[in-house]
Amino acid sequence: MSNSSPPDRHRLGRRALVAAAATTLAMPATAATPDPAITTLPDWSQILGDGVQAHPYGVPSPFEKHVIRRDVEWLTAGQQSSVNFTPLHALDGTITPNGLCFERHHGGVAAVDPDQHRLMIHGMMAKPVVLTMQDLKRLPRMNRIYFLECAANSGMEWRGAQLNGAQFTHGMIHNVQYTGVSLRSVFETLGIDPRAKWVMAEGADAAGLNRSIPLAKAMDDCMLAFAMNGEALRPEQGYPLRLVVPGWQGNMWVKWLRRLKIGDAPWETREETSKYTDLLADGRARRSTFVMDAKSVITSPSPQTAASPRGRMVISGIAWSGRGSVTRVDVSLDGGRNWQAARIDGPVQSLALVRFYVDLDWNGQEMLLQSRAQDSTGYLQPSKPDLRKIRGVNSIYHNNGIQTWLLRGDGVCENVEVS
Amino acid sequence: MGFVRMLKYLEEGLLFVNKKKQKNFLILVPWGRGWRVAVKPRYGEPLRTLVMTVFLCVGILAPSPITAAELLVGRPALPAEIAAWDIDARPDGKGLPPGQGNVKQGETLYLERCAACHGEFGEGAGRWPELAGGAGTLAHDRPFKTVGSYWPHATTAFDYIRRAMPFGQAQSLQADEIYALVAFILNLNDIVKDDFVASQDNLATIKMPNAAGFYDDDRETAERGFWVANPCMTDCKPPARITGHAGAIDVTPDSKTAPKME
Numbered sequence: 001m002s003n004s005s006p007p008d009r010h011r012l013g014r015r016a017l018v019a020a021a022a023t024t025l026a027m028p029a030t031a032a033t034p035d036p037a038i039t040t041l042p043d044w045s046q047i048l049g050d051g052v053q054a055h056p057y058g059v060p061s062p063f064e065k066h067v068i069r070r071d072v073e074w075l076t077a078g079q080q081s082s083v084n085f086t087p088l089h090a091l092d093g094t095i096t097p098n099g100l101c102f103e104r105h106h107g108g109v110a111a112v113d114p115d116q117h118r119l120m121i122h123g124m125m126a127k128p129v130v131l132t133m134q135d136l137k138r139l140p141r142m143n144r145i146y147f148l149e150c151a152a153n154s155g156m157e158w159r160g161a162q163l164n165g166a167q168f169t170h171g172m173i174h175n176v177q178y179t180g181v182s183l184r185s186v187f188e189t190l191g192i193d194p195r196a197k198w199v200m201a202e203g204a205d206a207a208g209l210n211r212s213i214p215l216a217k218a219m220d221d222c223m224l225a226f227a228m229n230g231e232a233l234r235p236e237q238g239y240p241l242r243l244v245v246p247g248w249q250g251n252m253w254v255k256w257l258r259r260l261k262i263g264d265a266p267w268e269t270r271e272e273t274s275k276y277t278d279l280l281a282d283g284r285a286r287r288s289t290f291v292m293d294a295k296s297v298i299t300s301p302s303p304q305t306a307a308s309p310r311g312r313m314v315i316s317g318i319a320w321s322g323r324g325s326v327t328r329v330d331v332s333l334d335g336g337r338n339w340q341a342a343r344i345d346g347p348v349q350s351l352a353l354v355r356f357y358v359d360l361d362w363n364g365q366e367m368l369l370q371s372r373a374q375d376s377t378g379y380l381q382p383s384k385p386d387l388r389k390i391r392g393v394n395s396i397y398h399n400n401g402i403q404t405w406l407l408r409g410d411g412v413c414e415n416v417e418v419s
Numbered sequence: 420m421g422f423v424r425m426l427k428y429l430e431e432g433l434l435f436v437n438k439k440k441q442k443n444f445l446i447l448v449p450w451g452r453g454w455r456v457a458v459k460p461r462y463g464e465p466l467r468t469l470v471m472t473v474f475l476c477v478g479i480l481a482p483s484p485i486t487a488a489e490l491l492v493g494r495p496a497l498p499a500e501i502a503a504w505d506i507d508a509r510p511d512g513k514g515l516p517p518g519q520g521n522v523k524q525g526e527t528l529y530l531e532r533c534a535a536c537h538g539e540f541g542e543g544a545g546r547w548p549e550l551a552g553g554a555g556t557l558a559h560d561r562p563f564k565t566v567g568s569y570w571p572h573a574t575t576a577f578d579y580i581r582r583a584m585p586f587g588q589a590q591s592l593q594a595d596e597i598y599a600l601v602a603f604i605l606n607l608n609d610i611v612k613d614d615f616v617a618s619q620d621n622l623a624t625i626k627m628p629n630a631a632g633f634y635d636d637d638r639e640t641a642e643r644g645f646w647v648a649n650p651c652m653t654d655c656k657p658p659a660r661i662t663g664h665a666g667a668i669d670v671t672p673d674s675k676t677a678p679k680m681e
Binding site: 265339 | 492493494495496500501504505506507508509510511513536545546547548557558559562564566569570571572575576578579582583586587589590632633634635636637638641642644645646647648650651652653654655656657658659660661662663664665666668670671672
């Protein structure tokens with residue numbers, strides 16, 4: 001172990017910093033003077049770097065320290081019932097790193113001792129049981145990649161463009177690989193009463209968060225997950241056990257899962273009545289809107305990314321659907337008048353996020369960048385005006401309208417609304 | 420008889436090995452699905468088993484078969500354990516515990532344990548949630564959703580307060596106290612009279628003003644237009660006009676005009 005000197009000041013000489021600053025700027029096509037990043041030897045090419053155990057649990061480069069989850073302080077009364085956002089603008093590929101997955105808690109992060117954690121399954125079944133984490137890890141396992149989106153993602157944008165950044169407008173989503181056991185296989189061995197229709201899932205946190213899940217969904221593809229991206233769940237994602245409810249709103253993916261109760265009717269808990277119901281313009285509200293509609297967003301360029309230079313440009317974005325797989329993504333440069341097919345690169349899986357690109361040569365002209373996703377059921381992501389015609393502006397939840405970024409001549413983006 | 424034969428062979432084996440005056444001359448080695456007795460080899464020697472042991476010794480020396488109990492994962496939940504965790508209540512009254520509490524008792528408790536955040540009249544202190552008011556505002560431009568104006572069931576308030584409130588002191592209230600608090604919150608919302616007593620028997624029968632205000636997800640029919648066979652690719656609409664800028668409102672963290680919290 002090294003003596004822990006602050007990592008971001010560790011052996012970064014002045015020369016190195018100057019060189020690093022120079023290379024973050026786009027390279028001109030021709031050079032008048034030799035590049036000091038080449039002509040000056042940086043410290044890291046001369047002095048030995050950290051040894052193997054400098055970071056027993058690895059951390060990102062200090063140059064990436066701005067890539068963090070962010071909250072919006074004015075949104076909530078305190079930090080324990082609050083939310084922060086995945087830095088989508090700074091990520092690429094399809095898998096979200098564990099430490100950057102957005103957080104939403106209703107009673108803070110429960111600090112659960114896995115040896116003291118129990119899962120109770122009871123209600124309409126022959127024999128109620130208690131399982132330990134060790135018990136769960138002795139059952140056959142599965143690995144699945146799924147996106148998780150909070151139903152309130154983009155909820156601040158119903159009345160118009162408000163927050164300047166993909167992180168804040170769309171950052172209540174992440175996409176990771178879960179390891180766990182199939183809920184159906186557990187239920188099948190326990191013998192559920194055939195008259196049962198619903199399952200109530202409850203967390204061990206200080207909110208005791210509880211949601212009703214149709215038994216049909218539980219028997220279809222739900223998982224009891226104890227790992228994400230190959231390691232134990234992070235505390236803020238429900239360590240040691242969370243429910244995985246693929247394609248459905250994040251609030252149902254109960255974290256710190258301690259209890260599953262089988263019943264014949266929904267519980268209509270606070271989280272499925274007061275919250276997570278969609279108030280429409282006529283004053284009535286939709287409930288049980290579990291499925292997340294197809295949606296996409298351009299993550300780069302976007303308002304938080306560095307100014308884009310003229311010339312070659314990569315437009316990068318993500319798309320997903322709770323109804324199946326993403327079959328196409330189109331990108332518009334003129335605010336939705338004309339569209340071109342984007343290139344999807346990387347895995348395309350049902351109920352998981354895909355990454356798309358458009359590679360273009362930009363002449364510095366203003367552009368209104370949009371993306372629109374279509375899924376395997378034919379659902380086409382609607383424009384915000386079309387969505388508001390049906391859902392009004394008071395719904396809070398399920399805002400999957402097409403996002404517009406204005407790319408200005410100076411290469412900087414702004415969140416705008418278009419006709 | 421088999422056992423006798425085994426002993427005989429074993430004896431012969433002992434004699435055989437004894438001649439060599441070797442210590443710890445017999446060892447057990449795993450063999451197929453059972454065990455065999457073998458002559459302990461010297462370094463570099465091949466392993467020589469004694470033929471006789473296989474099926475005779477299996478019953479005595481092999482690991483016993485896995486029992487049905489060992490194959491069960493988890494164990495039965497005890498009634499006391501279920502009782503300790505079974506805190507949910509449903510709109511049909513299932514799960515409500517015995518007990519009762521009136522508006523007056525609820526007010527006293529509420530002022531002590533809830534008003535600091537939710538306000539003396541449920542109006543919400545600062546940015547903490549409101550619990551009362553908002554009747555008739557759901558179709559307004561700025562709807563005001565509270566237990567009184569929005570919630571379809573009074574039992575939900577019981578279930579929620581029992582598990583989550585007071586915020587930071589979850590599950591510290593007794594059943595009678597929760598009934599009293601629900602009675603008081605309903606009274607704040609003009610849903611029950613001042614002399615109301617909430618109990619296991621009547622909470623599921625309270626008619627909430629917005630009980631009929633909800634309907635099941637109908638997106639697949641009401642929004643059928645969003646399913647499109649061939650998405651439009653060119654000249655899909657008139658040239659786009661910018662109708663709003665986030666920069667104009669600017670409430671983004673880090674922006675110069677964003678609201679600052681203490």
